[in-house]
Structure formats: C-alpha cells, structure tokens
Amino acid sequence: MTDLISRVAAGDTRALARALTLAENRDGALLAALDLAARPSPWRIGVTGPPGAGKSTLVSALVRQLRDQGAARLAVVAVDPSSPYSGGALLGDRLRMAEHTLDPGVYVRSMAARGHFGGLAAGCEDVCDLLALAGHDPVIVETVGVGQSEVEVAGVADTTLVVLTPSAGDSVQALKAGIMEVADVIAINKADRPGADRLEEDIKEGLDLRPHPAPGAAHWRPPIVRTVATQGQGIAELGQALAAHVAHLRGHNLLGAMASRRALARLDSLALEAIGAALKGDGALAQRFAALRARVAAGQATPRAAVAELLAGLDK
Ligand SMILES: Nc1nc2c(ncn2[C@@H]2O[C@H](COP(=O)(O)OP(=O)(O)O)[C@@H](O)[C@H]2O)c(=O)[nH]1
Numbered sequence: 663m664t665d666l667i668s669r670v671a672a673g674d675t676r677a678l679a680r681a682l683t684l685a686e687n688r689d690g691a692l693l694a695a696l697d698l699a700a701r702p703s704p705w706r707i708g709v710t711g712p713p714g715a716g717k718s719t720l721v722s723a724l725v726r727q728l729r730d731q732g733a734a735r736l737a738v739v740a741v742d743p744s745s746p747y748s749g750g751a752l753l754g755d756r757l758r759m760a761e762h763t764l765d766p767g768v769y770v771r772s773m774a775a776r777g778h779f780g781g782l783a784a785g786c787e788d789v790c791d792l793l794a795l796a797g798h799d800p801v802i803v804e805t806v807g808v809g810q811s812e813v814e815v816a817g818v819a820d821t822t823l824v825v826l827t828p829s830a831g832d833s834v835q836a837l838k839a840g841i842m843e844v845a846d847v848i849a850i851n852k853a854d855r856p857g858a859d860r861l862e863e864d865i866k867e868g869l870d871l872r873p874h875p876a877p878g879a880a881h882w883r884p885p886i887v888r889t890v891a892t893q894g895q896g897i898a899e900l901g902q903a904l905a906a907h908v909a910h911l912r913g914h915n916l917l918g919a920m921a922s923r924r925a926l927a928r929l930d931s932l933a934l935e936a937i938g939a940a941l942k943g944d945g946a947l948a949q950r951f952a953a954l955r956a957r958v959a960a961g962q963a964t965p966r967a968a969v970a971e972l973l974a975g976l977d978k
C-alpha cells in the first residue's frame with residue numbers, strides 16, 4: 663500500500679484511480695498508508711444548489727477558467743450521496759465534463775458516498791486527500807444537491823459556491839435548506855432567463871438574515887455573480903469572486919482554523935463509524951453488546967438501561 667501511495671504522489675493516474683476505489687471502499691490498509699503520507703492542503707471548492715441549477719455546466723466552464731488562470735492540475739469530484747446506482751445524474755455530469763477528458767491537467771471522478779455515519783464527509787475527505795497528494799489544486803467537489811449533502815459539502819470545502827436559478831421556488835427552497843448560511847459565493851445561473859432581478863433581491867434578504875459575525879471577527883459578505891454557464895458568461899467574474907474569498911481566508915489566517923475544525927469533524931465521524939463497526943464486529947465490545955441485545959429482546963432490560971450498562975463497561 664505504501665508503494666501505491668508513493669505512485670499516487672508521483673502522479674501515476676492509474677495508481678490514483680485504484681487508490682480512490684480502495685478509499686471509497688474504506689480499505690483499512692490504504693487509509694492507514696494515506697495517513698502516513700505528507701498531505702498537501704489544496705484549495706477546496708464545494709459546489710452546491712438544487713439539481714438542474716447548472717452546477718456541472720458551471721464547474722466545467724470554471725475548470726477551463728482556472729486552467730487558463732494557471733492551475734496546473736485540478737480535480738473535480740462529483741458526489742452522489744443518494745444512491746450508488748442513480749447513474750442518471752452522474753452520467754449527465756460525465757457528459758458535461760467531456761470537454762476536459764483530453765486535458766491531462768484535469769481529473770474528474772464520480773463518487774457514491776454510501777450511507778456512512780457522518781454522511782458525505784467520511785469518504786469524501788479521503789478522496790480529496792488522495793487527489794491533493796497527486797498534486798491537484800484546487801479540488802472541486804460538486805454534490806447532486808439533494809438532502810443533507812447540500813449543506814454538508816461546506817464541511818469539506820474552504821470556499822462554498824451556491825448555485826441558484828431564477829426558476830420559481832428556488833430561493834425559497836434555498837432559504838429553507840439552510841444553504842444560504844453556508845454560502846461564500848452565490849451564482850445566479852441561467853441569468854438568460856427572466857426573474858434574475860427578483861432572485862437577487864430574495865438572496866440579499868436571505869443574506870441579511872444570516873447571523874452577524876462576532877465583533878472583531880473577519881466579515882465576509884458573499885458576492886452574488888450572474889452567470890450563463892452554457893455560454894460562458896460571467897465565468898471570469900465567478901472565478902474572481904471565488905479567488906477573492908480564498909484570499910480573504912488567507913489574509914485573515916482562517917485556513918488553519920478551518921483545517922482544524924475539519925479535523926475535529928472528521929474525528930467525530932470516524933469515531934462514530936468505528937464504534938458502529940465495533941458493535942457489529944467480533945471483539946469483546948460486540949460480544950457484550952450481543953448479550954445486552956439478548957436481554958433487551960427477552961424483556962430483562964430496557965434499551966436505555968442496556969446502553970448505560972454498555973457505557974459503564976467502557977469506563978472500566
Ligand atoms: N438556459 C440555460 N441553461 C443552462 C445554463 N446552465 C446550465 N443549463 C442547462 O441546465 C441543465 C442542467 O445542467 P447541469 O449542469 O446538469 O445541472 P446540475 O444538476 O446542477 O449539475 C442542462 O441542460 C444545462 O445545459 C444556463 O446558464 N442557461
């Protein structure tokens with residue numbers, strides 16, 4: 663495994679593909695070897711917003727823009743957390759990314775986060791680390807924009823781009839789902855359609871509702887950029903808005919703080935994952951748990967009392 667990791671670090675794309683698959687399958691040996699490697703921390707951009715908002719089209723245009731701005735190697739991860747089998751959205755993303763398949767500086771990967779505790783984060787962090795190790799900067803993570811992942815993507819990103827469209831109901835939906843709170847930059851995509859002015863007003867109102875920063879804390883008001891992804895309109899401005907945000911983070915030394923917050927979130931999700939696995943495994947904890955289950959099933963203990971007993975056993 664150490665050898666595989668070295669080959670990833672040397673830029674071997676076949677090794678990278680294999681390592682990514684192992685990481686997605688939570689291969690213990692691979693993940694342990696990855697932990698030992700010196701991992702660079704590239705700029706991570708998360709992209710979220712309702713399905714069909716044009717995220718993939720926008721990311722594809724943005725990739726071109728970032729390449730032109732001098733990014734030597736960058737990666738796109740398309741996450742579909744809903745199901746490993748919903749090929750539809752990912753297939754569409756593939757098509758929209760097709761223009762980059764001949765560009766050796768762009769690596770595109772689809773990933774299905776399969777219901778771990780901790781949702782999106784658990785597998786996605788490792789995938790991002792592997793892509794970083796292979797020299798990609800930035801790493802862009804796009805979600806399909808359904809359910810929790812819509813907000814969770816902010817937990818793996820330095821800069822979160824929220825994509826909305828003037829079609830009816832989007833702004834309300836965005837406010838409800840809480841994605842306004844995680845937005846660092848907002849794109850009003852499909853600005854070729856009517857209703858962009860109205861949406862911008864709604865977004866501004868939504869931004870006014872965000873909690874005010876603590877006195878003295880660095881304040882960032884998310885810029886709103888209008889884009890027509892299919893025609894490449896507004897992409898340069900979007901690239902500038904995203905770059906301004908990461909410059910803001912660097913200028914206020916916030917990247918380190920975000921990395922440690924991410925490390926803590928990762929600790930939490932890995933701990934939950936490990937405890938869940940330990941309860942189902944064949945170690946001492948699992949045996950004690952099985953005995954407690956039998957007593958609960960027989961009506962000899964309540965679930966609450968059984969959990970208390972399990973934890974009391976851990977304290978010893
Ligand atoms: N009119 C218009 N259509 C767009 C624009 N951007 C994307 N689309 C179309 O919207 C559809 C969904 O785009 P896609 O990138 O797959 O959205 P995603 O689900 O958010 O990734 C596709 O048919 C795109 O061609 C835009 O700026 N204007």
Ligand SMILES: [Mg+2]
Nearest residue numbers: 717718755806
């Ligand atoms: Mg998409």
